[in-house]
Amino acid sequence: MPPVFRFAPSPNGYLHLGHAYSALLNFDLARQSGGRFLLRIEDIDPARCRAEFEMAIHEDLAWLGINWQQPVRRQSEHLADYGNALEQLSAEGLVYPSFESRAEVARLVAQREQSGPWPRDPDGAPLYPGTAKQLSAGERARLMESGAPYALRLDMAAAMARAGRVFWTEQGEGPAGETGRIEAHPGAWGDVILARKETPTSYHLSVVVDDALQEVTEVVRGQDLFHATSVHVLLQHLLGLPQPRYRHHRLIVDEAGYKLSKSTRATGLRELRAAGATPADIRSLLGLP
Structure with missing residues (x-):
């Protein structure tokens, strides 16, 4: 069976460079190994997860050149699976x-x-x-x-x-x-x-x-x-x-050495794209081929 990779963000904010690194790394490894790449939306927190962030995840990943198998698994649609395990x-x-x-x-x-x-x-x-x-x-x-x-x-x-x-x-x-x-x-x-x-x-x-x-x-x-x-x-x-x-x-950390946050606008993919960055620029910033 070919290997199966996944990227599983939560739609509680916009993606940043740290997310881009993980998504691209998974996507590249899947391609190199002849495997499959899945997108999963971890939206179990209704108080913080929003439809606009989920839509932005799809837009940002597509802009990076990432494609994924359908259907996308949304956790909020599968609560019975978790209930059975519990x-x-x-x-x-x-x-x-x-x-x-x-x-x-x-x-x-x-x-x-x-x-x-x-x-x-x-x-x-x-x-x-x-x-x-x-x-x-x-x-x-x-x-x-x-x-x-x-x-x-x-x-x-x-x-x-x-x-x-x-x-x-x-x-x-x-x-x-x-x-x-x-x-x-x-x-x-x-x-x-x-x-x-x-x-x-x-x-x-x-x-x-x-x-x-x-x-x-x-x-x-x-x-x-x-x-x-x-x-x-x-x-x-x-x-x-x-x-x-x-x-x-x-x-991927900021200038002070801290893990990136979704509130860090300077490293947000949407802000970088609006400033003229290309997908190749993002790969270069992340040290990816």
């Missing part, structure tokens, strides 16, 4: 609801930190400090039936005990030069959120389900997602999904 994990006792608001979680973290530093995940966010895992099944049901907001979390300790040691194949490199056979350390993320009452999936859950259903064999993405791969390969193992090969590429 039900599978729930049936195995690996998911539980927590009911603290973001503000309450922040307050709990502040209380814990009065006794010393509270552990944080690789992105710098504090691990979940609450005690919802200890609630009885009856109390959980009562709170959910009352209409209280909740988040569905992966019981990381139980999940790791079920899976044992898991690894992935890294064809690029991590932030510290990690490459080859990498052992996953999902415990560093704590009890990650898999869904919320108002959003029936999360990035972690939807990305592994999508990659499996789309038969993606090569995940080529930025080094900022290297550590999240630990969660993804754990979920793949728990759900019985195939594991793609991973390649984490360098990040």
Whole structure:
């Protein structure tokens, strides 16, 4: 089977040079290997995703000379797929609801930190400090039936005990030069959120389900997602999904060395195009042939 690559942006802003690098790299690798290139729209956040940004993604990619197979998968049209995966994990006792608001979680973290530093995940966010895992099944049901907001979390300790040691194949490199056979350390993320009452999936859950259903064999993405791969390969193992090969590429950064943001107008593809840049100029700026 020929390799399958994908580019999966969120339509919550306009594309910038960092997106262009990842999209072009995936497209070039697909062409060189005789593989397929897919476009996926990760639009599970209705509060931030907008139709105008989605349309702009199509326009910018086409301007760069990128074409993709149809149909485009839009996550908002496949919520049942993520629900099925969540039900599978729930049936195995690996998911539980927590009911603290973001503000309450922040307050709990502040209380814990009065006794010393509270552990944080690789992105710098504090691990979940609450005690919802200890609630009885009856109390959980009562709170959910009352209409209280909740988040569905992966019981990381139980999940790791079920899976044992898991690894992935890294064809690029991590932030510290990690490459080859990498052992996953999902415990560093704590009890990650898999869904919320108002959003029936999360990035972690939807990305592994999508990659499996789309038969993606090569995940080529930025080094900022290297550590999240630990969660993804754990979920793949728990759900019985195939594991793609991973390649984490360098990040395109600004003059201060920070990862580009969708609010960085100086590196936005639309602004560069309006200023007279050509697709060849973009490739040159990115160091691509």
